[in-house]
């Protein structure tokens with residue numbers, strides 16, 4: 001079976017996280033454009049891949065994987081030569097899972113709720129992230145020792161959480177605290193990030209020209 005990863009994505013979407021991850025992993029991949037402007041993500045052909053009608057999704061070794069955090073974790077394991085995940089069962093693996101899941105269940109909803117200025121809820125303790133302030137303070141404390149979430153070793157957790165920090169700062173839903181800015185600058189210096197950005201810009205230009 002081919003080891004090629006098929007990435008269904010759009011250059012202005014969360015699919016950017018997975019595109020960067022594929023470059024970090026050195027994985028063979030094919031980019032399938034799903035144009036959100038033309039609502040291609042709601043076409044029956046794409047809904048057969050991801051019934052949520054959302055990007056990104058990947059198909060790898062015959063299996064569909066959705067959800068950016070899960071995709072990053074899967075790619076790290078499937079392409080171990082890039083050493084983007086600590087060994088299964090190691091103490092570091094626990095921390096690695098912690099920050100990927102924290103990204104998905106705390107950072108992302110806290111940042112999106114703030115960006116959308118969603119009204120306060122009557123029972124914040126029922127929210128997975130509790131309060132925006134607690135989620136952001138916890139993220140800052142996790143990033144402060146540096147250089148990466150797990151210390152010296154860059155992992156898939158940094159691709160995922162680094163992408164969220166980048167998005168949060170861009171839309172001003174995260175305060176530009178020095179810890180966030182320094183971490184973002186560090187992860188964006190990586191050659192794989194630069195390769196991804198260059199390819200993403202080309203895809204964006206191609207999409208605009210076609211549309």
Ligand SMILES: N[C@@H](CCC(=O)N[C@@H](CS)C(=O)NCC(=O)O)C(=O)O
Nearest residue numbers: 013014053054055056066067068069
């Ligand atoms: N939980 C998903 C979220 C994916 C998502 O919301 N993607 C957006 C683009 S950034 C989308 O496809 N939106 C189109 C829509 O919902 O109609 C993940 O982490 O991958």
